[in-house]
Amino acid sequence: MWLVLLEGLWLKTKKPVYMDLYNYWVKFFAIVFGIGVVTGVVMAFQFGTNWSEFSKFSGSVTGPLLVYEVVTAFFLEAGFLGIMLFGRNRVGPKMHFFATAMVALGTTFSAYWILVSNSFMQTPPSLESGAIEIVDGAVIVKDWLAILFSASLPVRLLHMITAALTTATLIICGTAAWHILRGNRNIAIKKMLSMSIVILFFVSIFQVVVGDFHGLNVKEHQPEKLAAIEGHWEPSKDGEGAPFILFAIPDQENEKNDFSIEIPHLASLVLTHSLTGDIDYLKKFPKENRPPVGLVFWSFRIMVALGFLMVIQGAWGMWQRRKKTLGQNHGLLRLAVVMGPAGLLAVLSGWFVTELGRQPWLVYHMMRVDEGYSFIHTTTDLTISLALFIVVYLVLLIFGVTYLVRILRQGPHSTMIESNA
Numbered sequence: 001m002w003l004v005l006l007e008g009l010w011l012k013t014k015k016p017v018y019m020d021l022y023n024y025w026v027k028f029f030a031i032v033f034g035i036g037v038v039t040g041v042v043m044a045f046q047f048g049t050n051w052s053e054f055s056k057f058s059g060s061v062t063g064p065l066l067v068y069e070v071v072t073a074f075f076l077e078a079g080f081l082g083i084m085l086f087g088r089n090r091v092g093p094k095m096h097f098f099a100t101a102m103v104a105l106g107t108t109f110s111a112y113w114i115l116v117s118n119s120f121m122q123t124p125p126s127l128e129s130g131a132i133e134i135v136d137g138a139v140i141v142k143d144w145l146a147i148l149f150s151a152s153l154p155v156r157l158l159h160m161i162t163a164a165l166t167t168a169t170l171i172i173c174g175t176a177a178w179h180i181l182r183g184n185r186n187i188a189i190k191k192m193l194s195m196s197i198v199i200l201f202f203v204s205i206f207q208v209v210v211g212d213f214h215g216l217n218v219k220e221h222q223p224e225k226l227a228a229i230e231g232h233w234e235p236s237k238d239g240e241g242a243p244f245i246l247f248a249i250p251d252q253e254n255e256k257n258d259f260s261i262e263i264p265h266l267a268s269l270v271l272t273h274s275l276t277g278d279i280d281y282l283k284k285f286p287k288e289n290r291p292p293v294g295l296v297f298w299s300f301r302i303m304v305a306l307g308f309l310m311v312i313q314g315a316w317g318m319w320q321r322r323k324k325t326l327g328q329n330h331g332l333l334r335l336a337v338v339m340g341p342a343g344l345l346a347v348l349s350g351w352f353v354t355e356l357g358r359q360p361w362l363v364y365h366m367m368r369v370d371e372g373y374s375f376i377h378t379t380t381d382l383t384i385s386l387a388l389f390i391v392v393y394l395v396l397l398i399f400g401v402t403y404l405v406r407i408l409r410q411g412p413h414s415t416m417i418e419s420n421a
Contacts, residue, residue, distance in 0.1 A: 076106030167343025174340025
């Protein structure tokens, strides 16, 4: 989407600075795209090798969704990626822009189908709804619309796409800030900083709003997950409301928190929009149905803390931009450099909340994790398989990060003089 914006602005204004930035970031995108394809394909194989029982149970849902992703997302990306990367001098400017837009659309389709599949695991339609049936231990879909637009999908899709935009923007902003701190202040870098600050300001605030709606959705459809996020073991006293626990060390074995620091009424206010509203608590659910509380509790707080730092960075940057001093305040620039990878950390933390918070269920309230793996494999088999995946992924990570950092350190070259910025 960043590349679409840059090329669109170049077509409209003909200012070389936008094409300079496009040519710089398209190299970064190409490497990330390649890593994503190689690492993502593995998951489809694991459905058969490591999770065969899960595939037997829900293959009628996840199988078609993978096919739909290939037909829509992969075909678009495969058809236009070559033009985007290598066709600059072989097709017209508008056709090249169209190719870039189609690749962006393909990646968005990919996000949609992946989240449809994951949302089925998080909030599947109930058997009472008639949208699905279970026949001979396998799910049979009766209403595909209930799968394609499940109870949690809209807000989760919006939350994830906004998170991806924020992640990219932070990397762009951090790269520009790093170069400015090193004395490189060419037009392309200053334009990159200015554009990324504006985008960050709006998407970070929007993400806070979407996150609030996401929390309300979890409260309605996955109460055990919400209870682990909030870390409340006991119900709140009548009329007092539930506090928001800023810091605590959850003790799952003894069903209590150690060293708890709380803000009175805040959890009730956020989740019920009332100071005295009741929220679900962990002891309400059987022990065997509770997720790992400590991991979910802290992953959520890391994500939220990083999210508010992003809002602060965006607001600070907009203030500096309004004063026409953007790029001169070393405090903001250092913050931008430190926050460069913050989007990645926030996304990982968010997925830890999502997946660990669903435990012990593989398909929420339908199939447990210990019912879904391939029983034919021994613990040794699965350990070896996992170890090989880790080794391959680490090799890809090392080589990928090495090349990406090399690109970031080079920085964009500007062919534009100062007066034309």
